[in-house]
Amino acid sequence: MNYLRRFWTIFKGCFHESPDLGMPDVVNPKEPLSRYLMSRRHFWREKKAVKPVAFLPRDDNLRLSVFRIDGLTEGEIWEIGEEVVARPAHRNLHGRGDITASIVQTQGLHIDPDNNPRRHADITWWPEDKPKRLEIAQELAASATLILRS
């Protein structure tokens, strides 16, 4: 019965939408996620690539902040980055690295959509082993698309 209950919870989550956003509680593998980039050290402009360090969480807080951008226009995506991420941090927003949720999930990581602030999620379940984390960060960066703010 337990597995049925668990299945039902996940199944229901796929269709249950948060009241204000229309975002399912469970992240669909096809969903795009954005990691906003506020340091020029996190991307190569000439190589049009995101650096692995952009996807490497802190040792003492193994959570990586991303935003769920499915269904948003480009303008809305940048607005979240500017209003919710860069301005409160007193940083300039240079660009973002977009990845699909499936890339994250195939690395054994979990996407925890806390919706605080809106559309925010943390990438969790990072391994304790730092070399392994670095390798995963390389994998995420290799699959990410760099989008610079024009």
Place this chain on the structure above:
Amino acid sequence: MNTACGAIRNEGYLVSYPNRGVSDDARRIAEREKEIQADISESVTVGYRQMSQAICEAFEECSVDNWDGYNAKAIDLGSLNEAVRFSQMLPTTIPAPEIDVDADGEFVFEWYKGPRRVFSVIVEGTNELTYAGLFGVNKTNGTEYFGDELPKTILDNLQRLLS
């Protein structure tokens, strides 16, 4: 007459070994070695100056907390010292890496040949090097003790990436 002659080693020219000689010849050789190192450290071709500049720039940019907007730690001074030592030990045959800083304030040396051809080394400031690499479909990761010379595993992985 004596001539200073450098042994062919798989590491940088700026690495010094203790000279235990007490004769005039030994002293002259040690002086000559210092002169050669001074020349090389200024060389644009060899890349040490480029790496030193990159380390200085990273230090300036990342010396305060939250430099990345995600609460990254300021640069760790232990990592800074080791990063300088690491850069001096790199063989001249290896292209100069990108020098970055991670969210823990540790220096990261990165060689990038393409999205799935990358090798990174984190210098933690604890005599330990954390590394990982993607070589097409193959990948590797691990840690190595960082003592008086560059670990062979690091050099082997760099050769693998650059070959």
